[in-house]
Amino acid sequence: MNIRKRYLVLILFVAIALGAVGTYVGLAFFADGTSPSGNLASSDRDLLTELADQQETIEENMGKLSKVVDAFSIIQENYVEEVEDKQLIEGAIQGMLQSLDDPYSVYMDQETMEQFNEQIESSFEGIGAEVSMTEGNVTIVAPIKDSPAEKAGLKPNDQILSVDGESVEGLDLYEAVNKIRGEKGSQVVLEIRRPGVDDLLEVELTRDAIPLETVYVDTREENGKLIGIIELTSFSENTASDFENGLADLEEQGIDGLVIDVRGNPGGLLPSVQEILSNFVPEDTPYLQIEDPSGKKTRYFSDISSAKEYPIVTLINEGSASASEILAASLNEALDYDIVGETSFGKGTVQQTVSMGDGSTIKITRMRWLTPEGNSVHEVGVEPTIEQKMPEYYYTNPVQVEEPLTFNESDDKIENVQIMLEGLGYDPGRTDGYFNKETQAAVEAFQQDQELNVTGEVDEKTAEVLQTTIIEKIRNNEDDYQLEKAIDTLTE
Known part of the structure; x- marks a missing residue:
């Protein structure tokens, strides 16, 4: 192996080793909502054993990647035009992730990662729709409440074919998202293919700032009973605390029942829905199971002693995905609460972001979530116990x-x-x-x-x-x- 190849291998495997540690730390934070202690081993002997195992893994993988390194050198030395190292390396990363055939495992460069964080942390400007890549098509999971996408009538499973006349075919998800987004007040024309509709639709939207208020609280009085209604539009950093505040207000009013509405809610952060479920499911019953890459299943429990005294119904539809499905399925299986509406989207995997050290990130499917009884809803959705369509x-x-x-x-x-x-x-x-x-x-x-x-x-x-x-x-x-x-x- 020449010096250039050795140098490239060294770069690749330093990144892999750091990525492994990043995965461990990230998982500790993501799984239970707390920061890791920083003690990676219980003793110096354990630490040395762990490092030796990592070294053995690195040496084993170096041989497997020799073909990739050869391809890198062949392109650099023989291609008719000059090619930057960064272009080839990032292309290799993109190719590896695309080969997984998983729309939720993607590579994000530094700029894309900053935009991704905006969706979770505060607000952003654009059309206001959660999208995913489904069978190679940029597909709307759900429009965000009060967004331009909702006002224009975009629906779950709408496929975006072009943006301002430019096809998005061949683009990865975040390249397409960058085209769709834009400054508040600017206009964008989307060509939409809607399942069941023969003609393509052309929808013009005016982009706007999308505030991520995620919790809406209301009450209704019916048959002498006071019913609390909490609508959740996504699961972001503040959703659980806002939910608990809203729930406390409703309970002070003496509600006789609660409707949790996650229709059109595309999901979000796993710890957020875990915190919400911890308000309802008693400690003797799991509210969720997580299956890791090895197949090991971990059950999660709350620390409350008993369930609420009032009944609960969850509302779902085809735009309810991921964390929304966790909420509905868990309340149903753990407490036998009804689910009203239509079959949900069907996303039963959990993604984790791993920093590559230069501001870029890999978002990779790391786990599967399962219902309290160990059932998966991936690609099949959660079925309502009481089916009800809209007009x-x-x-x-x-x-x-x-x-x-x-x-x-x-x-x-x-x-x-x-x-x-x-x-x-x-x-x-x-x-x-x-x-x-x-x-x-x-x-x-x-x-x-x-x-x-x-x-x-x-x-x-x-x-x-x-x-x-x-x-x-x-x-x-x-x-x-x-x-x-x-x-x-x-x-x-």
Whole structure:
């Protein structure tokens, strides 16, 4: 091996050795929410044994990476253009992670890592949507509450194909995210493929500052009972403490039941949901299991002696992922509390960030989380114990028309319009996609109420206002059948 190769191997394995320590320290913090003591061994003998084992592992892996080092040298010495070492090294790291075929294990350079931290720590500017890479497509997990993405009607499982006319195909997740983000007040046009919709959607959004307020508290009185409602929009650093403060306020009011709403909540920090579960699940029952890379399973317990005296219902939907699913599944299996809504997203893995020493980071799937009974929900989701859909107009799609939709036509877009009109209180006569006289009259009534040109035809402007009006009604939580079902369950 020449000097250059030896030098590269040395760099690679110093990084691996440091990364191993970083993983240990990071896991200690991540698993139980406390900082490690710094005592990596109980005695000098144990420490020497550990270091010897690490040295043996390094020497073993050096042989395995000789092919990578050879490839590095071949490219540097033979490629027609000059290539920087950094470009090849970072490309090798990207390639290794991509070969895992895991959308949640990614490499982030220094700039990307800073932006990633913004999502967890305070606020950021952009469209306000949690995204993941699913089967090579940039896919929305859930829009953030009160964000431009939510206001524009983006939905879980929407696939982003292009940003301002530029395809995101071939980009990794964080390269695509960098294109989507931008300064407050700037506009961006996304091309969206929505499952079940034939036509591609073009959605224009105005970026905004996205404050990460994650806990919203409310009450409802039904059948003489006071029901507390806590909505969690994500699990960030302050979520658990804000939740506990909100819960204390509700308990002071004497609530008879609690609804925890994690619909559209894409997840977040594991310690956050652990702290929340520790308020409910007694010490004699695990609230969660974690499976490490070796297959070892660790059960986690709270230190409270008994469960709450009031019943609890969790609300979920297809945008509920990761920590949201932990919360719902744990409360159900540990305490037999009902789950109302629709099957959740299905993310049953836990990621950990490991610093590479230069500001760049690898976010890698380190563990699997399991329900108290040891079940995995990865790629299958959490099923509700009480299935409840929302009104049909909640599932409608933007109507984008080039030529007006008119009387006596039949089209899927017309069906969408009819469902929207019906949801807004106008009677289209039918919802099968045939534009009859009753539909025409409903369109005219809508146009008159919205001070539009009354034609009875659905032109571009009418479609736009119709979509805006229906989204506003959804965002106001009108006709929230799922919440009503949860409250009914608690008050029956």
